[in-house]
Amino acid sequence: xxxxxxxxxxxxxxxxxxxxxxxxxxxxxxxxxxxxxxxxxxxxxxxxxxxxxxxxxxxxxxxxxxxxxxxxxxxxxxxxxxxxxxxxxxxxxxxxxxxxxxxxxxxxxxxxxxxxxxxxxxxxxxxxxxxxxxxxxxxxxxxxxxxxxxxxxxxxxxxxxxxxxxxxxxxxxxxxxxxxxxxxxxxxxxxxxxxxxxxxxxxx
Numbered sequence: 551x552x553x554x555x556x557x558x559x560x561x562x563x564x565x566x567x568x569x570x571x572x573x574x575x576x577x578x579x580x581x582x583x584x585x586x587x588x589x590x591x592x593x594x595x596x597x598x599x600x601x602x603x604x605x606x607x608x609x610x611x612x613x614x615x616x617x618x619x620x621x622x623x624x625x626x627x628x629x630x631x632x633x634x635x636x637x638x639x640x641x642x643x644x645x646x647x648x649x650x651x652x653x654x655x656x657x658x659x660x661x662x663x664x665x666x667x668x669x670x671x672x673x674x675x676x677x678x679x680x681x682x683x684x685x686x687x688x689x690x691x692x693x694x695x696x697x698x699x700x701x702x703x704x705x706x707x708x709x710x711x712x713x714x715x716x717x718x719x720x721x722x723x724x725x726x727x728x729x730x731x732x733x734x735x736x737x738x739x740x741x742x743x744x745x746x747x748x749x750x751x752x753x754x
Contacts, residue, residue, distance in 0.1 A: 608673035706733040
């Protein structure tokens with residue numbers, strides 16, 4: 551009788567151990583296809599930040615390793631804006647190796663993806679708020695190029711006050727002429743008469 555109870559108890563323990571082991575295996579990050587944005591986003595939501603709204607793989611520094619760029623929006627009583635992080639995948643977690651400060655912007659109606667420039671040997675992250683902050687009487691567009699290798703955020707800010715008053719500010723740390731030209735030409739497509747300004751404009 552004692553032997554039967556012992557074997558029954560041992561069987562239950564083994565079953566429980568098996569269930570825990572299976573559960574642990576399910577929690578590990580699956581092998582990722584870094585070009586599959588839906589798969590990458592799902593993994594980042596489950597294993598890093600459930601609020602993530604954009605995630606994609608890329609070769610974001612000179613090592614040639616695959617990293618994941620992730621972005622999410624923060625909107626609470628104290629803070630509002632967007633953040634980006636670069637993540638390195640380990641067996642069962644994502645490790646954040648660089649995060650931006652809180653940036654002006656929203657992921658609603660925005661465009662965000664990796665981007666490649668001929669003068670740079672690795673991928674960058676490009677964000678553009680597009681028309682979300684624009685209205686019939688004007689508005690603004692926030693744009694960023696994020697560089698993991700140098701841990702820099704290059705910033706462009708378009709302000710439209712009227713049909714004849716459109717201004718573009720490009721952050722001082724944007725030294726690469728190809729990036730400056732990219733920001734300028736991107737906005738000149740829609741606003742050919744824009745004026746480049748040296749100081750950023752903050753709308754009320």
